[in-house]
Amino acid sequence: MNLASLAPLAVVLPIFGAAVTFLLLRQERAQRIVSIGVVALTLALEVGLLASVWGGGTVAVPIGEWIPPLGITLVVDQFSSLMLVVSSAVSLAVLVYAVSQGIADGDKDGPISVFHPSFLILIAGVSDAFLAGDLFNLYVGFEMLLTASYVLLTLGGTTARIRAGVTYVVVSVVSSLLFLIAIAIVYAATGTVNMADLAVKLGQLSPETQVLLHVMLLIGFGIKAAVFPLSFWLPDSYPTAPAPVTAVFAGLLTKVGVYAMVRTETLLFPGDALNVPLMVVALLTMVVGILGALAQTDIKRLLSFTLVSHIGYMVFGLAMSSVIGLASTVFYVMHHITVQTSLFLVAGLIERRAGTASIDRLGGLAKLSPLLALLYFIPAMNLAGIPPLSGFLGKLGLIQAGVALGTPMALAVVVAGVAVSLLTLLAMARVWGRAFWRTADDADNPDPALLAPARRASMPAAMVGATAGLVGLGLALTVFAGPLFQVSQAAAKEMLDRTPYISAVLGSDAAKLAASHLNQPQGSALPGGQAPGGALPVGQAPGGQAPGGQTPGSQPQTGAKP
Amino acid sequence: MSPNLTLLLISGVLFACGIYLLLERSLTRVLLGLLMLTNGVNLLLLTTGGYAGLAPFFSKGTDPRSYSDPLPQAFVLTSIVISFAVTGFMLALIYRTWQLGRADEVADDLEDRRVAAQSGWVPEEDADVPADLSEFPSLVEAAEADRAALAAAPHAADLPDDAVLGDAVPLAAGPHDEEEPE
Known part of the structure; x- marks a missing residue:
């Protein structure tokens, strides 16, 4: 039996853990053991999944043995398993950090005890989104992680968090509704939501319908990924949450949006229909994000803006639809999850040690806590893309891909990318100069904690350890950049090729069919049967036929596999 | 086959009213707007299933084309459950806002104002x-x-x-x- 067929456990284990921790609401210690154990187990499983598809090989796991495109299919390929491993590793570090913070603060049975179940549901949602082989399951994965994130963001119910929570919930619900509308129209037009099946059938639609669906999906995912005109909710809502929550949100939630965008661009709508708009969006995301970061004085807000800014790099790599560009995006996503999360964890440590996260009021931290300075300095330089760190390698790949593409728009984004990485360095150096380098006397109204000698409780060893572990993971991405970039490249090749994905789910005939549609000039094979825009293309709805009934060889069977 | 015009029209009206309410500052109206939008989407999902046929229980000898498509109904069910949970959560948030500030409005981000100023x-x-x-x-x-x-x-x-x-x-x-x- 292939290890990859255990993929559903990546979703089921955290949900099971959430149920158990929910039953153990009053037993803090048992809760901690269960949730850390479950996340560690999930991580081990996902490392196994990655190993089983390393170097090529896509595995589709039909749930309940329903034959695709019927039923729910989970798909494990190199991209999804890489994302799973990185996200679980990061979640584990954040969980250890959060648990240690809880122990240090001694909060007994407050609302904080909901933290563990919500956190585990969040992980289950992220895993489900990464594994989903059909659009509706992707939607369910999104909803799981979003609902959990609503709870996590408003933990404690303070005024600031409730205010941020309201904005966040409304924006998220609207983005989910857009996604759901897109699913409805996709289903009306093709009669299926299975992504491999869609890859075959979307190519047969008229170009107008294709662009409509494409744009709707990208807008839905773009809000989640915080791409420029849709990014304003993020710096507004993230900074108010507790440090570990902000860290895990910053690391994972936007990346799930990016992941969905990658799947849309490669699997569902290959080709370069929207590449130029995506590049414009990437450029604006980078520039507007980093300019926002430079205006901030609160470290968490500053980091939220750099988060938005660097999403632009990933969108840029995606928009080039070349192997090297997409491979760089894959690598950059891994790098950015790790680095951004560790920076937010460090910001949490700074806040604990110095009593504030405002760089106006900070100073002298380098002398006060050299370890903290080191933990900030490494990921900060990594984010700015200083050689030889992984941020540099990812950006280098993107720039190479942009120059190789050579269109004026791509070159413009390359120039903006270099400028933005310099501005990131400036933003990071501002924090460094103010918070760490100058003396505490230079700070405005410094917090008493900054001038007092260190308290033991301010920086518990496990919190520092978890942060250090994550910084170490960031460095490991640099050290093992060679093999990781190779596997990113293999993943990118697979995604652009589409054949491995489609044939894993539907068999090789469907893959050939999809490739043949791709080679045809778009839309010319179809009589213009569908009204562009306005009218809902329900004409092709299966009307009475079972969904996916058009696919050769798949009949609505009831579970039993011959 | 033509889509069900009544459902589409109702869904359009729900969208229009929902978006109007969503743009209000009062949280209760925002919530009502979200509910309307959700129901509009649910109706849209329902229309994608085509015409209403027989209940999709398998019986021998029935033409498969005469069943109605059960998948959109399953989608709608899932979506209703999710929107139920989110509505409950939003109500809790609104109540908490009322407890904290005696206000039922989307508040300004003070830090944002400070940075802008x-x-x-x-x-x-x-x-x-x-x-x-x-x-x-x-x-x-x-x-x-x-x-x-x-x-x-x-x-x-x-x-x-x-x-x-x-x-x-x-x-x-x-x-x-x-x-x-x-």
Whole structure:
């Protein structure tokens, strides 16, 4: 039996853990053991999944043995398993950090005890989104992680968090509704939501319908990924949450949006229909994000803006639809999850040690806590893309891909990318100069904690350890950049090729069919049967036929596999 | 086959009203707007299933085309459950907002307001470096330099960056002198 067929456990284990921790609401210690154990187990499983598809090989796991495109299919390929491993590793570090913070603060049975179940549901949602082989399951994965994130963001119910929570919930619900509308129209037009099946059938639609669906999906995912005109909710809502929550949100939630965008661009709508708009969006995301970061004085807000800014790099790599560009995006996503999360964890440590996260009021931290300075300095330089760190390698790949593409728009984004990485360095150096380098006397109204000698409780060893572990993971991405970039490249090749994905789910005939549609000039094979825009293309709805009934060889069977 | 016009029209009306309510500042109205939008989407999902056929229970000898499509109904069910949970959560948030501030409104982000209101000129970063280059200027010196620059150029309050450079004002005046003869 292939290890990859255990993929559903990546979703089921955290949900099971959430149920158990929910039953153990009053037993803090048992809760901690269960949730850390479950996340560690999930991580081990996902490392196994990655190993089983390393170097090529896509595995589709039909749930309940329903034959695709019927039923729910989970798909494990190199991209999804890489994302799973990185996200679980990061979640584990954040969980250890959060648990240690809880122990240090001694909060007994407050609302904080909901933290563990919500956190585990969040992980289950992220895993489900990464594994989903059909659009509706992707939607369910999104909803799981979003609902959990609503709870996590408003933990404690303070005024600031409730205010941020309201904005966040409304924006998220609207983005989910857009996604759901897109699913409805996709289903009306093709009669299926299975992504491999869609890859075959979307190519047969008229170009107008294709662009409509494409744009709707990208807008839905773009809000989640915080791409420029849709990014304003993020710096507004993230900074108010507790440090570990902000860290895990910053690391994972936007990346799930990016992941969905990658799947849309490669699997569902290959080709370069929207590449130029995506590049414009990437450029604006980078520039507007980093300019926002430079205006901030609160470290968490500053980091939220750099988060938005660097999403632009990933969108840029995606928009080039070349192997090297997409491979760089894959690598950059891994790098950015790790680095951004560790920076937010460090910001949490700074806040604990110095009593504030405002760089106006900070100073002298380098002398006060050299370890903290080191933990900030490494990921900060990594984010700015200083050689030889992984941020540099990812950006280098993107720039190479942009120059190789050579269109004026791509070159413009390359120039903006270099400028933005310099501005990131400036933003990071501002924090460094103010918070760490100058003396505490230079700070405005410094917090008493900054001038007092260190308290033991301010920086518990496990919190520092978890942060250090994550910084170490960031460095490991640099050290093992060679093999990781190779596997990113293999993943990118697979995604652009589409054949491995489609044939894993539907068999090789469907893959050939999809490739043949791709080679045809778009839309010319179809009589213009569908009204562009306005009218809902329900004409092709299966009307009475079972969904996916058009696919050769798949009949609505009831579970039993011959 | 044609889509069910009634369902589509109702869904359109729900969308319109939902978006209108969503743009309000009162949280309760925002919630009502979200509910309307959700129901609009649910109706849209339902219409994608095509015409209403027989209940999709398998019975021998029935033409498969006469069943109605069960998948959109499953979608709608899932979506209803999710929106139920989110509505419950939103109600809790609204109640908490009321408890905390006796208000039922989307509040402003104060930090955002503060950042927007701040001057682009930061003494520590933008002040003139003293000629002896001994250390960073103290805040007092920087503030004095700023005040002097402000006194020299009354308009400089709008252009704080120029005000920092002592000689920026005559330079900025330069082009105007050239334009006047033309």
